[in-house]
Amino acid sequence: MPGMCGTCPVRRLALFKPLQDEEVALTQCYRVDARYVESGEAIYRQGDTGSEVYTLYDGWACLSQRTADGSRQILEFLLPGDFFGFQPGPCGDGRIHSAHAITAVSLCVFTCDGLLEMFRGHVDLGMRLTWMTARDEAIAHEHLVSLGRRSARERIAHLLLELFYRVRMRQPGSERVSKIDFPLTQEQIADACGLTNIHVNRTLTALKNEKLLMLKDKILTIPDPDRLAAAANSSRDFAANRSIL
């Protein structure tokens, strides 16, 4: 469970990174809650009217949206330190997407109003939020390229590489590690890549057979990220774009 913001281990990546210690103490006043959500449960749902915003403290989560006919598209995977729940338009309109815990998850909860209040005193905080939102948009854009212009094989390779780098970057000093914890089911990969779980299975099996990656017991191993990147038909050099992951 999250403790005091002053000792927060994810602050290095989080919204409140630019603040000085005494300023972090201030955020305590606006943090309304620390919350634990079970694996598979919703944090909020499409249509809900809450205006809370969140920093993911521990675990994996995702944002998703459903079409009128009920099929699901995963918009974004969330890792520790990621900020989410901020919406365009007046705070208090209905949520435009859902957020679900993938693993069991710990959250820091803030009110949207409190966030705006904090901005008045700390311009850097506002800049940081804008950057993080722009980063999310850049990741969304990369996914758009995947869904629009890449084959199933390329999409899956690309998603796994993205998550590989994002997870690894959160573990300081692990630049050469080739294994990460990877809790996603094949169905979740499918819903993110715009494919069926069946086709994900076949394609993943093919990638494993070619030794481009290993995935077993929720552990993902990528022996040669550059080789996998070549199979991903990437538009961008992941290693060179760490800042946006």
Added chain:
Amino acid sequence: MPGMCGTCPVRRLALFKPLQDEEVALTQCYRVDARYVESGEAIYRQGDTGSEVYTLYDGWACLSQRTADGSRQILEFLLPGDFFGFQPGPCGDGRIHSAHAITAVSLCVFTCDGLLEMFRGHVDLGMRLTWMTARDEAIAHEHLVSLGRRSARERIAHLLLELFYRVRMRQPGSERVSKIDFPLTQEQIADACGLTNIHVNRTLTALKNEKLLMLKDKILTIPDPDRLAAAANSSRDFAANRSIL
């Protein structure tokens, strides 16, 4: 060509909306240029190192990205008043996508540094930028749902509806108008929807035959938006979500 910011007709929708008149005068100091770009020309390209940011003053533009094998995905269409060019990470890194003029286009150009400078004095401006970025992200998310989970017919219906509402909203007092100027080629629709121009042609012909829309001489007519929305398998009620368009 854009004139003085104080008399700017797109300010109603633009980044600088929250400013008082005397503050708008200040933005003049940071606006480095007004620029005209010919139809089809690039405003900036993937990989470029410029750190300018832009408000589209007149015309249509788009953001796009290319995969390693050269195919193009359009990420977003830009209409008058839209702000673009802001990137995550330190200003000055290479552009992660390209921006092209679709029609002839007029731009207001600012430096990224100037923008940050303005934020120090005007917190509302920072909030406004964050909101606009979050709005762009929401549109990108909606496109992700299209590319991932909708059929060609639904994608095209959805895109045309989105643009219809976005354009119409920019013309105050035109809530009941059913025609808009629509300069896109079928190939541009294809690159936005993740389809081939050929299949866009066939699908568009089908939608026209069903009288769900008319498209001729760069004029798009949607006689009954609700009926088209039903064909779009929409995840959200467009009319109810004007704020994010």
Added chain:
DNA sequence: CGCGCCGTTGAGCCCGTTCAAAAAGTGTGG
């Protein structure tokens, strides 16, 4: 008139889907 761009139409193929079923975990309670 000739050229390029854009839109249109036809035929055949392939990637990814659908439907179906079985095998392999995973957690729960007796």
Added chain:
DNA sequence: CCACACTTTTTGAACGGGCTCAACGGCGCG
């Protein structure tokens, strides 16, 4: 420890939406 239910992964067979390749028509423009 096993029986049971449930989720996740795996495999097979057939279908189909959208792609590829190819050709033609219309329109604006030099």
